[in-house]
Amino acid sequence: MAHVNENYLKLPGNYLFATIAKKVEAYSKAHPEANIIRLGIGDVTRPLAPAIIDAMHKAVDEMGKAETFRGYGPEQGYDFLRQAIIDGDYKTRGIDLDLDEVFVGDGAKTDVACIQEIFGDDLKFAVADPVYPVYLDSNVMFGHTGEWNAEKGIYDGVVYLPCTPENGFKAEPPKEKVDIVYLCNPSNPTGTAMSKEELTNWVKAAKENNFIIIYDSAYETYITEPDVPHSIFEIEGAKEVAIELRSYSKCAGFTGTRCSYVVVPHACVAYKKDGTAVELNPLWNRRQCTFFNGTPYIVQRAAEAYYSPEGQKQCLADVEYYMENAHIIRDGLTEAGFTVYGATNSPYAWVQTPNGMKSWDFFDLLLEKAHVVTTPGSGFGPHGEGYLRLTAFGTKENTVEAVKRIADLKLFK
Numbered sequence: 001m002a003h004v005n006e007n008y009l010k011l012p013g014n015y016l017f018a019t020i021a022k023k024v025e026a027y028s029k030a031h032p033e034a035n036i037i038r039l040g041i042g043d044v045t046r047p048l049a050p051a052i053i054d055a056m057h058k059a060v061d062e063m064g065k066a067e068t069f070r071g072y073g074p075e076q077g078y079d080f081l082r083q084a085i086i087d088g089d090y091k092t093r094g095i096d097l098d099l100d101e102v103f104v105g106d107g108a109k110t111d112v113a114c115i116q117e118i119f120g121d122d123l124k125f126a127v128a129d130p131v132y133p134v135y136l137d138s139n140v141m142f143g144h145t146g147e148w149n150a151e152k153g154i155y156d157g158v159v160y161l162p163c164t165p166e167n168g169f170k171a172e173p174p175k176e177k178v179d180i181v182y183l184c185n186p187s188n189p190t191g192t193a194m195s196k197e198e199l200t201n202w203v204k205a206a207k208e209n210n211f212i213i214i215y216d217s218a219y220e221t222y223i224t225e226p227d228v229p230h231s232i233f234e235i236e237g238a239k240e241v242a243i244e245l246r247s248y249s250k251c252a253g254f255t256g257t258r259c260s261y262v263v264v265p266h267a268c269v270a271y272k273k274d275g276t277a278v279e280l281n282p283l284w285n286r287r288q289c290t291f292f293n294g295t296p297y298i299v300q301r302a303a304e305a306y307y308s309p310e311g312q313k314q315c316l317a318d319v320e321y322y323m324e325n326a327h328i329i330r331d332g333l334t335e336a337g338f339t340v341y342g343a344t345n346s347p348y349a350w351v352q353t354p355n356g357m358k359s360w361d362f363f364d365l366l367l368e369k370a371h372v373v374t375t376p377g378s379g380f381g382p383h384g385e386g387y388l389r390l391t392a393f394g395t396k397e398n399t400v401e402a403v404k405r406i407a408d409l410k411l412f413k
């Protein structure tokens with residue numbers, strides 16, 4: 001008799017964005033005349049940059065000729081992309097990495113969910129609250145949490161790090177003993193970003209208290225303030241305590257194309273039960289070689305083109321386009337009376353609900369009265385209650401229209 005992984009049964013509902021999609025689909029079916037604007041899931045709307053399309057076409061042609069056809073590639077990614085990553089994302093910021101410290105993947109969601117496999121079964125972890133749901137849900141599935149506590153809206157055994165207006169929505173190092181901490185900087189969902197000093201404090205805490213930071217910098221390209229680091233490895237000593245994940249989804253529009261990478265520095269170690277230090281890099285390498293046959297060649301060529309001068313120029317223009325939307329949301333809703341956070345180093349605006357309304361109630365109100373889809377803050381954790389997240393990844397026209405519709409509801413009259 002096969003048994004199910006009962007950890008899955010601890011999950012109280014569907015994946016957040018699947019729940020929202022279902023709700024919106026039902027509403028849309030019932031109201032086919034409604035012109036719905038989607039500012040919920042952070043999915044991009046700009047097409048791939050011409051430099052990336054050119055590189056993909058070229059790679060497609062190579063795949064059609066016997067002399068240049070590629071079968072299985074290296075599980076860690078092709079050297080051409082790993083070198084472009086090191087040169088483009090790290091050398092420029094004074095960070096040295098070895099080629100074998102970079103692992104190309106098929107999306108940061110996959111990488112961030114799977115990285116925990118190289119840690120022990122008894123893994124204890126901390127997450128920001130609110131937080132990108134994948135960190136938490138994947139750990140539930142792997143059995144790294146206790147039961148769902150419906151009353152509190154949290155899992156037993158997880159260390160939650162509250163992010164509130166009082167601490168600028170910036171998670172502070174845990175007081176409890178943990179093995180790993182997930183940090184997303186700039187943060188999804190609050191859109192706020194930690195400064196170099198704050199991140200230095202985290203690295204210091206990780207060294208003193210022996211935990212590893214799983215650092216998700218998927219939104220790094222959206223940083224505009226000079227004191228926000230683009231990589232955790234800008235902080236001295238971070239290589240000993242951090243693994244960094246990056247995605248091409250938000251910087252180059254790869255949400256449907258799928259490419260990412262993980263940096264596991266050789267200096268980063270965890271321990272055997274007898275106290276012996278073990279490098280994490282060969283473990284992740286072993287995991288990838290066993291579970292993964294590499295990101296498609298065509299996609300890796302596309303990612304490489306992101307680092308070309310034209311690729312950088314074209315992709316940055318798209319990032320600026322989205323940041324203009326972020327400012328339209330931030331400024332427009334502030335003017336309408338809302339309290340808005342984020343949207344300065346991030347494509348996400350974190351908006352306080354009016355009059356203490358619950359997140360899901362405000363989500364429903366905006367869907368029904370303004371035909372605007374958002375993401376309820378409580379879906380990201382209990383400290384997200386009372387907030388909504390709006391994404392700047394829509395078109396400019398839709399963003400302007402959505403803000404106007406919300407302002408026209410005159411909720412602060």
Ligand code: MLT
Pocket residue numbers: 040041042043109132188249
């Ligand atoms: C989000 O909306 O939080 C993200 O787009 C989801 C993701 O990156 O997987």
